[in-house]
Amino acid sequence: DTEVTQTPKHLVMGMTNKKSLKCEQHMGHRAMYWYKQKAKKPPELMFVYSYEKLSINESVPSRFSPECPNSSLLNLHLHALQPEDSALYLCASSHRLAGDYEQYFGPGTRLTVT
Amino acid sequence: SQQGEEDPQALSIQEGENATMNCSYKTSINNLQWYRQNSGRGLVHLILIRSNEREKHSGRLRVTLDTSKKSSSLLITASRAADTASYFCATGETSGSRLTFGEGTQLTVNP
Numbered sequence: 001d002t003e004v005t006q007t008p009k010h011l012v013m014g015m016t017n018k019k020s021l022k023c024e025q026h027m028g029h030r031a032m033y034w035y036k037q038k039a040k041k042p043p044e045l046m047f048v049y050s051y052e053k054l055s056i057n058e059s060v061p062s063r064f065s066p067e068c069p070n071s072s073l074l075n076l077h078l079h080a081l082q083p084e085d086s087a088l089y090l091c092a093s094s095h096r097l098a099g100d101y102e103q104y105f106g107p108g109t110r111l112t113v114t
Numbered sequence: 115s116q117q118g119e120e121d122p123q124a125l126s127i128q129e130g131e132n133a134t135m136n137c138s139y140k141t142s143i144n145n146l147q148w149y150r151q152n153s154g155r156g157l158v159h160l161i162l163i164r165s166n167e168r169e170k171h172s173g174r175l176r177v178t179l180d181t182s183k184k185s186s187s188l189l190i191t192a193s194r195a196a197d198t199a200s201y202f203c204a205t206g207e208t209s210g211s212r213l214t215f216g217e218g219t220q221l222t223v224n225p
Contacts, residue, residue, distance in 0.1 A: 004156070042202055042215035043157065056212065090156055099144050099206020099213055105156035 006091050006106035014114055015081060021109045023074040023091030029104070031055075031097035032074040034066060035090040037108070043090055049074060050097035081113045120203060120216040128224050133190040135219040137203030138183075144206045146179055146186045147213065151200045160188075160201075165208075193223045 004025045013019050023032065031050050035043035048056035049068040057066075063085075065077040074091055088108045094101040121136045137146070145164045149157040163170045163179045163186070170177045176189040190197055200220050204213040 006156075040218075040220075042218055045212055048212065050211075088154065092157075097211045099211060101206075102147060102159040102162055103157075103213060104159065105149075107156045108154070110154065 004091055004093055004104050004106035006089075006109050008109060009107065010110045010112075012112045012114060013078065013081065015083075017081075018077070018079045020078065021076040021089055021091075021111075023076075023106055024072055025093040025104065026072055027093065027104065028071075029093035029095055030071060031094045031101075032068060033092040033094075033103065034074070034076050035092065037088045037090055047076075048097060055097055078111075081111075083113050086111055086113045120201075120219045122219060123217070124220045124222070126222040126224065127193060129193060129195055131193055131223075133193050133197070133221055133223070135188045135201055135203075135221070137186045137188070137216050139186075139203075139205045139214075139216075140184065141205070142208045143181075144208050146177075147204045147206065148175075148177060148186075148188050149202045149204060149215075151202065151218075153199075157202065190221075193221075195223050195225045197221060197223045 007022045033048050034046040037043045045058050046060045047066040052068045063080050067075040090108045091106040092103040094103045119138045147162045148160040151157045161172045161177050163177050174191045179186045200218045202218045203216040
């Protein structure tokens with residue numbers, strides 16, 4: 001199984017809502033990533049987990065809260081978002097945390113904040 | 115910050131023609147990777163070339179790497195309409211544990 005799954009595919013939320021994005025992989029990868037991507041732009045790294053521990057936080061606002069419950073799952077909890085947070089949120093995984101490995105991406109969650 | 119720059123930003127060709135995209139970067143790298151993204155979807159890994167390699171092939175893809183010029187190119191031969199997508203280069207830096215993506219090239223292959 002070389003697939004990374006993400007749910008939901010689409011999410012519309014108000015600025016006062018709390019929601020969560022979910023990501024799952026069963027490839028035995030020990031590094032997992034959250035990216036944010038705006039239209040016609042490259043993915044921007046948000047968070048990286050290595051062996052279920054937060055390894056990189058790219059100065060992301062606290063209204064985004066990542067969680068890695070186990071080696072297969074990655075969540076992104078959202079609270080009090082702003083309209084400018086509307087974007088495609090991509091999850092990815094790789095064998096280990098290093099630039100040496102290819103990353104496998106999920107299909108993304110299209111988030112709209114109203 | 116994104117260190118890769120891709121050229122051209124957009125490329126439109128006819129089916130059957132070859133497409134060449136270029137990527138430049140600024141720091142020392144372990145490897146350079148190319149990814150494809152269909153509109154609004156996740157990225158798909160195409161090929162990885164290590165810093166000690168100069169050329170790599172995978173099917174209709176040919177990648178070159180020139181570390182002295184800090185540049186790479188991706189050639190897609192005999193293009194198909196299904197190759198229409200955005201193509202991103204990404205560098206794995208020697209000093210880091212992340213990939214840094216270039217700005218991307220939007221390729222349109224007209225049937």
